[in-house]
Amino acid sequence: MTLFGDPATWLPLTFAALMGLSILIYVVLDGFDLGVGVLFPFAEDTEKDRMIASIGPFWDANETWLVLAIGILLVAFPTAHGTILTALYLPVAVMLIGLILRGVAFEFRVKAPVQQKGRWNMAFLVGSLMTSLSQGFMLGLYIMGLDVTLFTLGFAAITAVFLTVAYSFIGATWLILKTDGSLQQKAVVWARGGIWGLVLGMGAVSVASPLVSERIWGKWFSIPEIFLLAPLPLMSALLISLLAYALRHLPTRNDSWAWFPFVATIVLFVLGFFGMAYSFYPYVVPEQLTIYEAASAPESLFIILIGVCFVLPMILGYTALAYTIFRGKATTLSYD
C-alpha cells in the first residue's frame, strides 16, 4: 500500500479521477441518446423509429455509467454523496422520473398496442427533456456551490437549457454518423441550429465560474496558470469553427466526414470537462468539502480498487465490442 506513497492521498485522488471518467463517459454516451430524444418532435414518425434504432442497443449500458458515477460518489465520498443529493433533492427526483419515463417508453412504444405508440413517443420526449433539463439544472447549482438564491436558481435555469441544447447537439451529430438520406440531412440542419447553444452554454459556464468563486478566479487568472490553461479555450474555439465549417458542407456525396461532427463534439465535451475538473479540484462539494476530507476508509477503497483494475478494462472491452457489432448506419431495429 505504500508503493505510491500515502494511500490517504492517492486513493481519494484515484477515485475522484474514476468518478470524473464515469461522468465524462456518461455525459458523452447518454448525452447523445438523450439528445436524440430531445430531437424527437422535429422528426417524422417513420424517422422516429430510425432514431430509436440508432440508440436501441446502447442506451441501457450508457445509463449504467451514471449508476457507476453515483456509485463511486456514494462509495468513495459518502459524506459528499449525502450533502450533494439532499441539496439537489427535487431536481434528482425530476431526473429519475424522466429516466423512468424514457427507459420504459423505449420498450412500450413497440410492445404496447400500436394505437398507443404516439403516447409512448411523447413519454420518450418528455422523459428525455426532464432528464436533460434537470441534469443541467443540477450542474448550474453545483457550479454555484449548491447555494439556493434567486440568482443561483436563475443561473441553474440557464444551464438547464444550455445542457439540453448541448445534448441535442451531440444527438444530432450521432444521427449524422448513424443515418443517411433525408434524416441525415435533417440532423445536419438540427446541428447547425444547436451549435450556437453550445457556444453560449460553454461561454456562460466559463464566465460564471470565476465570477462566483474567487478561488477559481485565482486558479485561472494568475501566472503561469493562465498560459497553461489557454489551450483549452483556444482549442475549443478552433473545434467550434471547424464544426461550423463541416456542418455547412455535410452531408458529402460519398458520406465521408460524417464521423467528424460527433468526434469533434466528444473532444469539445472532454475539453469542457477538464476545464471544470481543474477549476473545482480538490473540492467535491464546491468550497465546502475536499475529496480528501470526504473519502471513505482506505481499506474499503482499496478493495474496490482491486475490482476496478480487473473489471473496468473488461467493461471497456465489451462495450467496444458492442459498438463494433452495431457499427455502420442504423437500420430497422429487429430481434431477428
Next chain:
Amino acid sequence: MDALLLSRIQFGANISFHILFPTITIALGWVLLFFKLRFNATGDQKWMEAYRLWVKVFALSFAMGVVSGITMSFQFGTNWPGFMETVGNIAGPLLAYEVLTAFFLEAVFLGIMLFGFSKVPGWLHTLATFLVAFGTTMSAFWIIVLNSWMHTPAGFEMREGVAHATDWMAIVFNPSMPYRLVHMLLASGLTVAFLIAGLSAFAWLIGHRTAGTRATLRTGLVMGAVLIPIQILAGDMHGLNTLEHQPQKVAAMEGNWETGGNVPLLLFALPDEEARQNRFEIGIPNGASLILKHHADGVVPGLNDFVAEDGTVLHPPVAPVFWSFRIMVGTGMAMLALSWAGVMLMTFRKITVNGTRRRAGIDGLPMPLLYALVPMAFSGWVATLAGWYTTEIGRQPWLVQGVLSTEQAVAAVPAPFVGLSLAAYLAIYAVLLVAYVSALFYLVRKAAKGEGVTPAAPLAAHAPLPAE
C-alpha cells in the same frame, strides 16, 4: 406525516416496484438460455417461437428493472444519508462490485442478445444470452449479500460510530446470506414458472394451441412443480436461521407474545399491539413449536421479551409481519396445489389418438385448472413481495440490525419535498404497472393472431422479420 415515515413509504414503494422486475429477469434469463439451447439442439421451431415471445417479455421487464433500479441508487443519498455515513465502508464495496460485475455485463450483452441475432455468429448470441442471465444472477448475489448483512451483520468493527470492515469473507458469507440467496433465487424461479404457465394458459384459452404454447405451458408447470417443494424446504431453513439470529422477527411472524412451549401455529389472528395480545385466534395446537423446534413443547420466543424496561419497543410492528408471512405461505400452498395437480394430470391421464392410447400431456389439463393458472401468472409477485415485507418490516426498528436504527439514517429533507416526490412516484408506478401487465397480455394476443409466429420452413428463422 413526518419525513421519516414518508421516506420509509417512498423507499418501500420504490423497492417494491423495483423487485417485481428483477424477480422476473433473474430466472427468465436462464429460461431463455434453456429455450435457445433446446432450439440449438433440436432445431425445433417451437423453442424459437417460445424464445421470440419471451425475449420480448424479458426486454420489457429488464427496462422496468433498470429504470426503477437507478432510482434506488439515488435514494440512499437523497433520503438515507445516515446509511452510507455509518456503514458505507461495508455497503460501498458491495454495491460497487454489483455495478462492476453485473450491471455493465447485463446491459451491454442485452443489446447483443436483443438486436444482434442476425449480426453475430450463433455461438456469440448464445454466449450473450448466457452472460445476461449470469449478470442478473450476479446482481442478485451482491445485493442479497448487502441485504443479508443488514440483517445479520458480521466481519466489522465500529470505530467512532462508523463501521469498518475487518473480514471480507465474514461480511460476504454472513450468517443469513446463503439462506436468503437460495430463497430469493427460488422465488424468482417460481415467479417465472407461474408467469410462463399463466400466460401460456391464457394463450391456450384464446385458441393459440401451437407447439410453442404447449412447450411453454409444460415448461412452466414442470418448473413450478419441481421448485415449490425445494422452496418450502429452503424457506423452513431460512426461518430456522432467522430464529437463531433475529428471534423477535420470528415471534412477530408467529404472533407469539409470551416465550414458552406448546405454541400453536396460528392460521388466523388479529394481533393487537396496544393490548399486547391476539384477538380471534384460530390455530393448530403445538404447530409453531413443532415447526421451529421439532417437538411439541419446544420453546418459541415471545414478543414481550423484546420490550425494554423503560417501555421502548424493540420488536417490529406485529400485524404487518404476521399477515405478510401468511400471505406468502398461502400463495406458496396454492402454487404447490396447482403445479402438482397439473403435472399429475399431464402424466397420468391417458387419451386415445388414432386408436392408440398415450399420455394426455397438455390435453389432459381440465378447463378449470387452465382458468386458475391465468391469475396465478402474478402469484410469484404476491409471494415475493409478502416475503420481503415479512423480512424487512421484521427487521424494524433497525436499518442494520443492532448497529443503526432507521430513524438515525433518514435525511433532513423537508417533509413536503418527500411528499411531492412520493406522490409523483406512486402515480407513475401505478400507470406503469397497468401498462406492463396489459402489454404482457397484448404480446400473447398478438402472437396468437399470427404475428411473430414462425412459419414451418426451417430457414425462415433467419429471414429478417420486424421484431414487433
